[in-house]
Amino acid sequence: MSGWTRVLNGWLREAAPMAVTLGLVLTVQTVAAQPFTVPTASMVPTILVGDEVVASKFAYGWGKYSSPIGLMPDFSGRILDRLPERGDVIVFQLPRDPSITYVKRVIGLPGDRIRMAGGQLYLNDQLVPRRAEGTVTADFHGRDQVFVKYVESLPDGRSHVIQKLPGPQPLDETPEFTVPARHYFMMGDNRDDSLDSRVPASAGGVGFVPEENLIGRADVLLYSRNPEVAWWDVAHWRRALRGQRTLSWIE
Numbered sequence: 001m002s003g004w005t006r007v008l009n010g011w012l013r014e015a016a017p018m019a020v021t022l023g024l025v026l027t028v029q030t031v032a033a034q035p036f037t038v039p040t041a042s043m044v045p046t047i048l049v050g051d052e053v054v055a056s057k058f059a060y061g062w063g064k065y066s067s068p069i070g071l072m073p074d075f076s077g078r079i080l081d082r083l084p085e086r087g088d089v090i091v092f093q094l095p096r097d098p099s100i101t102y103v104k105r106v107i108g109l110p111g112d113r114i115r116m117a118g119g120q121l122y123l124n125d126q127l128v129p130r131r132a133e134g135t136v137t138a139d140f141h142g143r144d145q146v147f148v149k150y151v152e153s154l155p156d157g158r159s160h161v162i163q164k165l166p167g168p169q170p171l172d173e174t175p176e177f178t179v180p181a182r183h184y185f186m187m188g189d190n191r192d193d194s195l196d197s198r199v200p201a202s203a204g205g206v207g208f209v210p211e212e213n214l215i216g217r218a219d220v221l222l223y224s225r226n227p228e229v230a231w232w233d234v235a236h237w238r239r240a241l242r243g244q245r246t247l248s249w250i251e
Contacts, residue, residue, distance in 0.1 A: 034054070034055050034057065034091075034215070034216065035052050035053070035054050035055075035222055036052065036053055036054075036055060036091055036101060036103065036218075037050070037051070037052050038050070038051045038052075038053060038103060039227075041138075041139070041190055041193055042102075042103075042104070042188035042189075042190050042193060042194035042195065042196070043089070043103060043104065043105070043188050043189050043190060043194075044138060044163065044189065044190040044193075045136070045138075045149065045161055045163055045189065045190075046089065046105075046160065046161060046189045046250065046251070047089070047103065047189075047218075047221070047250065048224060048242070048245070049226075049227055050224055050225045050226055050227040050242075051221050051223075051224045051245065052221070052222040052223050052224070052225075053089075053091070053103065053218040053220070053221055053222065053250065054218070054219060054220045054221075054222050055090075055091040055215050055216030055217065055218050055219075056216045056217045056218075056219050057215070057216045058216075059082065059084075059088075059216055059217035059219075060078060060081065060082050060083070060084055060211075060214050060216065060217065061078040061079050061080040061081040061082055062078060062079045062080065063075075063077070063078045063079070063211065063212040063213070063214060063215075064076075064212055065092075065093045065098065065212070065213060065214075065215055066215065066216075075212070076210075076212050077182070077211065077212060078211055078212060078214070081211070083109070084106045084109070084184060084214070084217070085106070085156070085158070086106055086107065086108075086109060086154045086155070086156055086158065087105065087106065087154050087156070087158035087160060088105070088106045088217050089103065089104070089105050089106075089217065089218040089250050090103065090104065090105070090106055090184075090186070090214055090215075090216070090217055090218065091103045091214075091215040091216055091217075091218055092104070092186070092209050092213045092214050092215055093213045093215065094206065094213075095201055095206070095207060095208075095209055095210060095213055096201040096206075096207070098213070101215070102186070102206065103218055104186035104187060104188050104194070104196055104197075104206070105160065105186065105187055105188070105189060106184050106185070106186060107121070107123070107154075107185050107186065107187045107197075108123070108177070108179040108184065108185025108197070109179060109184065109185075110179050110180065110181045110182060110183060110184070111178070111179060111181070112124060112178070112179045112185065113125065113176055113177070113178050113179075114176070114177045114179070114185050115174050115175065115176040115177065116171060116172055116173060116174040116198065117172075117173060117174075118172065118173070119164060119168070119169065119172035119191075121152070121187075123154070123155060124155075126155070128152060128153065128154060128155075129152070129153050130150040130151060130152040130153070130162070131150060131151045131153075132148060132149070132150055133149045133150060133151055133161070134148075134149055135147060135148055135149065136149055136163065138163070140165070140192075140193060141193075145165060146165075146166070147163040147164060147165055147192075148163065148164050148165075148166055149161060149162070149163050150162050150163070150164065160189065160251055161189065162189045162190070162191055163189065163190055163191065164191045164192055165192045169191075169192045170192075171191070171192065171198050171199070174198050177197070177198075177208075179208060180208055182210060182211045183208040183209060183210055183211065184197075184208065184209045184211070184214075185197040185208060185209075186206060186209055197209065218250050219249065219250055220247065220248070220249060220250065221245050221246070221247070221248045221249075221250060222246070222247065223241070223242075223245070223246045223247075224241070224242035224245035224246065225240050225241055225242065226239070226240045226241075226242065228240075
C-alpha cells in the first residue's frame with residue numbers, strides 16, 4: 001500500500017464519524033427541532049434580544065424551509081400539515097426574502113379579518129380585550145422609553161403579554177386585512193417596535209405569511225444571554241446570562 005493510499009484511508013476513517021454526526025444533526029434539525037437566536041426586540045417582553053428559542057418542526061408538519069441548509073425540494077404546502085392556533089409563537093422565513101428568519105405570534109388564521117383602531121386590535125369585528133398590568137422602562141431605538149404592559153386575550157381564551165408605547169403610534173390605525181387561504185397574519189408582542197403583517201410586503205413589511213414559510217412553533221427558551229455584554233468580558237458574564245429564562249416555556 002502506497003503512502004498516499006494510507007493517508008487517504010486514514011483521512012476517510014477520521015472523516016466518516018464526523019460525516020455521520022453532521023448527518024444526524026441535520027436530520028434532527030430538519031425533522032424534530034432547531035435552535036434560533038433572536039436578534040431584535042419585536043417580541044419583547046415574551047422573547048428578549050439574545051434569547052435562543054427552539055422551534056418544534058413537527059408542530060405543523062414540514063415545508064420547503066424545514067431543512068436548516070436548504071435541502072428540501074421546492075414545493076408548496078406542507079407534508080403532514082397541522083394548523084397553527086391563534087396565539088402560537090412561530091419561526092418563519094420572511095416571504096419577500098426567504099434568507100431572513102423572523103419570529104412572531106399568530107394573530108390571524110385563514111379567513112380572519114383584522115384591523116387596528118385607536119391602538120387596539122380588532123378580530124372579525126370584535127375588540128380583542130386587554131388588561132393593563134403596569135409599566136416597564138425598556139430600550140426603544142437607543143433610548144429608554146416607558147411602555148405600558150397589557151395581558152391580551154384572544155377569542156379562544158389564550159392570553160399573552162404585550163407592550164405598547166403610550167400615545168398615538170404609526171401602526172395604531174390600519175385598514176382591515178382579510179387573511180387569504182393557507183396564509184397567516186403575524187404580529188409582534190412589542191406592538192410599536194415590530195415590523196409584522198400590519199405592513200405589506202410591498203412596503204417592506206411582512207405581509208401575509210404562506211403556510212410553506214413556517215419553520216416551526218417556538219416552544220422553549222433554551223437559554224438567554226444579554227448581547228450587550230461581550231463574550232470576552234469575563235468579569236460580567238454573570239450579568240450577561242439570564243439564568244431564570246433557561247429551559248423555560250414560551251407562552
